[in-house]
Amino acid sequence: MHPTIGILGAGRVGTALARQAVKAGYRVRIATAQPAADIELLVNIVTPGAEAVEASEAAASDLVIMAIPLHKYRTLSPADLTGKVVIDAMNYWAPVDGVHDDFEADARTSSEVVAAFLGGSHVVKSLNHIGYHEMEEDDRPAGDASRRALAVAGDDPAAKELVQRFIDRLGYDAVDAGPLAAGRAFQPATAIFTGSYTAPELHALVRHPLAA
Numbered sequence: 001m002h003p004t005i006g007i008l009g010a011g012r013v014g015t016a017l018a019r020q021a022v023k024a025g026y027r028v029r030i031a032t033a034q035p036a037a038d039i040e041l042l043v044n045i046v047t048p049g050a051e052a053v054e055a056s057e058a059a060a061s062d063l064v065i066m067a068i069p070l071h072k073y074r075t076l077s078p079a080d081l082t083g084k085v086v087i088d089a090m091n092y093w094a095p096v097d098g099v100h101d102d103f104e105a106d107a108r109t110s111s112e113v114v115a116a117f118l119g120g121s122h123v124v125k126s127l128n129h130i131g132y133h134e135m136e137e138d139d140r141p142a143g144d145a146s147r148r149a150l151a152v153a154g155d156d157p158a159a160k161e162l163v164q165r166f167i168d169r170l171g172y173d174a175v176d177a178g179p180l181a182a183g184r185a186f187q188p189a190t191a192i193f194t195g196s197y198t199a200p201e202l203h204a205l206v207r208h209p210l211a212a
C-alpha cells in the first residue's frame with residue numbers, strides 16, 4: 001500500500017504534483033483554503049484521479065505537501081499538521097511573495113521558519129527546486145543515467161526516508177542533503193535551484209553549495 005498524499009495548494013505546483021502522484025499510483029487529496037466544493041470541478045478537470053477535499057482532510061494524509069505561496073504560511077493549521085510528515089515545496093521569492101521580515105530578518109532558512117511555526121510536524125524540504133512545468137516532463141525510470149535528482153533536507157530520518165521513497169516513485173532520484181538547515185543549499189539564488197542535475201552531480205553540490 002502506498003501512503004496517501006495530501007496536497008495543500010491547487011495552483012501550478014500543487015496540480016502538477018497531484019497529476020504526477022496519481023500517475024505513480026498514489027491516492028491523492030488536494031485542497032486550497034477554500035471549501036472543497038469550490039475546487040471540485042477544477043480538480044476533476046485539471047487533476048483527474050485526485051480528490052478535492054478540505055484542507056484539514058488533506059492534512060490528515062500520510063504524507064502532506066505544502067504548495068502554497070510562502071507568505072501565506074501562517075494560514076496553515078499547525079494543529080492539523082501535528083505529527084505529520086510534511087514536504088515544504090515552498091520558496092521565499094520576494095518578487096512574488098513581497099518582502100517579509102519573517103524571512104529577511106531571520107537567519108534561518110525559510111523551511112526552518114515554517115517548521116518552527118508548525119511546531120509539531122516533521123518538515124522535509126524538497127520539490128522546491130524543480131519548475132512546475134518540469135515535474136511531469138523530467139521524470140525517468142530508476143537506473144536511467146540521465147535521471148534528474150531532487151534534494152531532500154530534514155531533521156527526522158524516518159520522515160526523510162518516506163519522502164525519498166515518494167520522490168523515487170515520482171520518477172526522480174532523491175539526494176539526502178542533511179538536516180533541515182541544509183536546505184539553504186537549494187533555496188532560490190543557488191546553483192541547485194537554478195539548474196538540473198543527476199544524483200552524482202547533486203551529491204557533489206550539496207556538499208559544496210555554490211551561489212547561482
Ligand SMILES: NC(=O)c1ccc[n+]([C@@H]2O[C@H](COP(=O)([O-])OP(=O)(O)OC[C@H]3O[C@@H](n4cnc5c(N)ncnc54)[C@H](OP(=O)(O)O)[C@@H]3O)[C@@H](O)[C@H]2O)c1
Nearest residue numbers: 009010011012013032033067068070075090091128131132
Ligand atoms: N512555480 C513553480 O515552478 C514552483 C516550483 C517549485 C516550488 N514552488 C513554490 O510552490 C509554492 C506554490 O507555488 P505555485 O506557483 O503553485 O502557487 P499558485 O499557483 O499561486 O497556487 C497557490 C495555491 O495555494 C492555495 N492556498 C493558499 N493558501 C492556502 C492554505 N492555507 N491552504 C491550502 N491552500 C492554500 C491557493 O488557493 P486559495 O488561495 O484559493 O486558497 C492556490 O491554489 C510557492 O511557495 C512557490 O515558491 C513554485
